[in-house]
Amino acid sequence: MEEALSKLNDRRVKLVHFDRDIGAAASHNVGVLASNPEAEYIAFLDNDTVVQPDWLTWLVETISSDPRIGAVQAKVISLSNPGKMDHTGLGMDSVGTWLTTYGWDHGIFSKPMTIFAASSAAMLTRKSAYLEVWGFDDTYFIYDDDTDYSWRLRLRGYEVVFDPRAVVFHEDKLEKRVSFEKLYFGYRNRMLNLVKNVESPGMAVRLMLALYLGYLNAVLLALAGRGREAIAYCLASLDVLRRLRRYILMRKLVAALRKVGDRELARRGFTSRGIYATVLMVRALLVRYFKRIKQHPRGRKVNKIERKPRLAP
Secondary structure, eight states, X not given: OHHHHHHHTOTTOOOOOOSSOOOHHHHHHHHHHHSOTTOSEEEEEOTTEEEOTTHHHHHHHHHTTOTTEEEEEEEEEESSSTTBBOOOEEEEOTTSOEEEOTTSBGGGOOSOEEOSBOOTTEEEEEHHHHHHTTSOOGGGOSSSHHHHHHHHHHHTTOEEEEEEEEEEEEOOHHHHOOOHHHHHHHHHHHHHHHXXXXXXXHHHHHHHHHHHHHHHHHHHHHHTTXXXXXXXXXXXXXXXXXXXXXXXXXXXXXXXHOOSOHHHHHHTTSBOSSXXXXXXXXXXXXXXXXXXXXXXXXXXXXXXXXXXXXXXX
16 A cells, blocks of 8 residues: 555555554544545545546535535445445334345436435545534444444434445445354444434334344344354344443433434434334345355365454454
């Protein structure tokens, strides 16, 4: 990377290096701190993306057209399967699982639209709005930190939109492997989103339902022979309980900035009282694992590389 920057020979470009992995959420915040203090907008782009020309121009045009827009997401397409969409946060069910564009034909999404939350894989945000809602929560480490950020933008009264003119291709890791890390942080952070951002009295009910469904999923994964993945759900729920006091305090801070209630989000179709998205997600995981069992029955030697679980600091 340093060699590439030296060839670029542009003093406006800064490289911030850490000797350890600080996580995506903290990296976003560090990037903002290192940016031009006079910048009006901040772009977030994952390092495993390939952008089309003028992607950023389109995003700037969209966000500058209306001061109510807090963030705008590009059309993110799977790099390994260019006919399919990557993630866009259309909405979510009662336990925080996404209704997402993932895996859909990208040709369907050809018009600008309002979405619930933007993916930080390719997103532009208004810097003043970023500061107003305190940026990203770096305790999330990775996964759903952009959900939490967009959620707070919406609670503050900002709009989040999707611009299909800005096209970015993203490496599709989920299709290749659903890791311990993905399940652990994904499930844990969805529950933390509920604790922080859902109004009372619905929060307690939704959190209990999320915990119940998580343990049910763990049991199903264990029955499918995926003990490691089942443990990820159990450890994630324990971590939520361990952090609960801190997030109750953060919940009060979020309530102080809130201008939009949960009823308004539901009225606009961003949130649902059902668990349809969760059922679809669990079904997809189980289908994938049972197919793997059929391909590699017990007793057959399978080459695999074990990775040490990386938990939150």
